[in-house]
Amino acid sequence: xxxxxxxxTRSNISPGDESRADPVISLLxxxxxxxxxxKEEENTAAAIEAFLHTFNVPSxxxxxxxxxxxxYFDASKPTILLNSHHDTVKPNxxxxxxxxxxxxxxxxxxxxxxxxxxxxxxSLLALFLHYYNQxxxxxxxxxxATAEEEISGKNGIEAxxxxxxxxxxxxxxxxxxxxxxxxxxxxxxxxQLAVAERGLMVLDCMAQGRAGHAARNEGENAIYKAxxxxxxxxxxxxxxxxxxxxxxKMSVTVIETENKAxxxxxxxxxxVVDIRVNELYTFEExxxxxxxxxxxxxxxxSTRLRSSGIPLEHPLVQAGIKLGRTxxxxxxxxxxxxxxxxxxxxxPGDSARSHTADEFIYIDEIKEGIDLYIKLxxxxx
Numbered sequence: 001x002x003x004x005x006x007x008x009t010r011s012n013i014s015p016g017d018e019s020r021a022d023p024v025i026s027l028l029x030x031x032x033x034x035x036x037x038x039k040e041e042e043n044t045a046a047a048i049e050a051f052l053h054t055f056n057v058p059s060x061x062x063x064x065x066x067x068x069x070x071x072y073f074d075a076s077k078p079t080i081l082l083n084s085h086h087d088t089v090k091p092n093x094x095x096x097x098x099x100x101x102x103x104x105x106x107x108x109x110x111x112x113x114x115x116x117x118x119x120x121x122x123s124l125l126a127l128f129l130h131y132y133n134q135x136x137x138x139x140x141x142x143x144x145a146t147a148e149e150e151i152s153g154k155n156g157i158e159a160x161x162x163x164x165x166x167x168x169x170x171x172x173x174x175x176x177x178x179x180x181x182x183x184x185x186x187x188x189x190x191x192q193l194a195v196a197e198r199g200l201m202v203l204d205c206m207a208q209g210r211a212g213h214a215a216r217n218e219g220e221n222a223i224y225k226a227x228x229x230x231x232x233x234x235x236x237x238x239x240x241x242x243x244x245x246x247x248x249k250m251s252v253t254v255i256e257t258e259n260k261a262x263x264x265x266x267x268x269x270x271x272v273v274d275i276r277v278n279e280l281y282t283f284e285e286x287x288x289x290x291x292x293x294x295x296x297x298x299x300x301x302s303t304r305l306r307s308s309g310i311p312l313e314h315p316l317v318q319a320g321i322k323l324g325r326t327x328x329x330x331x332x333x334x335x336x337x338x339x340x341x342x343x344x345x346x347x348p349g350d351s352a353r354s355h356t357a358d359e360f361i362y363i364d365e366i367k368e369g370i371d372l373y374i375k376l377x378x379x380x381x
């Protein structure tokens with residue numbers, strides 16, 4: 001098992017057919033040149049639609065999410081969703097290059113979003129095109145380039161999977177529309193198999209005291225109350241430790257009071273806790289444990305980004321293992337968390353480069369990624 005935050009080597013599989021890679025690498029350069037911050041992905045969505053049109057592939061769009069189905073899609077068959085995102089974060093202030101200039105140098109393609117997750121986005125597109133016209137596949141293929149992943153927004157993959165237009169398009173049933181679905185989520189994993197992923201829950205906490213004058217030792221200091229709870233968050237260890245993801249991790253990241261006067265005892269103290277949950281706990285279980293041990297009022301901002309996993313026995317995972325890929329638990333969160341079916345996170349690039357200044361991906365990583373994706377699905381389809 002590996003950790004996708006610390007692994008900095010490149011994969012060692014041989015580059016694939018350049019005729020498959022060249023068109024999508026050209027598309028990636030076009031996408032880099034189009035700013036596509038979360039909630040502002042209109043232009044990249046249009047570029048992806050236009051690219052599919054040049055290959056005579058009908059596509060559909062919901063908000064800034066673009067999807068397409070294989071030519072011989074059959075709603076009676078199970079489906080593999082090929083998904084990645086085309087939104088980006090804003091450029092790191094340390095950039096020395098133009099983040100919107102797709103610069104190719106020394107085998108690298110520089111540009112904002114090249115590694116996270118442009119390389120995976122276009123590699124999955126090449127994979128989809130490779131199988132698009134093939135008949136008698138065991139699975140349908142649906143390609144989806146989605147929005148707002150970087151902010152875990154509600155108008156990205158989550159909205160698409162609920163959209164009546166999408167559900168009607170893929171012939172999904174009303175009761176359990178995705179009972180026979182699974183996914184490959186394209187994120188930079190060095191083409192290793194991220195089979196589990198931590199959930200993210202952010203707590204807004206409020207310690208209540210009573211205001212008073214600091215000189216007269218009046219009131220009840222909310223900061224002191226908060227500190228007792230913060231000490232608990234720092235020291236408590238959840239007993240269930242995951243083989244893939246390790247322990248639940250809690251970090252207090254913000255603390256503040258509305259009071260800014262030096263001589264007033266604060267009546268309230270707010271702090272924020274970042275909690276990374278392994279697959280052995282539900283958010284509800286974690287909240288129950290927290291609330292039974294602290295005095296502050298602890299409210300989750302959201303319970304959407306739950307921990308997720310795909311069984312090692314799943315055909316996608318087994319296919320990857322047969323290709324010599326390593327499986328691991330990922331500490332980072334992706335749209336995998338928002339899917340109501342199992343998903344394998346896997347893609348070219350290195351997550352250590354994500355959100356960094358002068359972001360890049362190796363051209364060969366994209367070529368190798370396409371080749372490995374095809375070898376993976378050859379075993380499944």
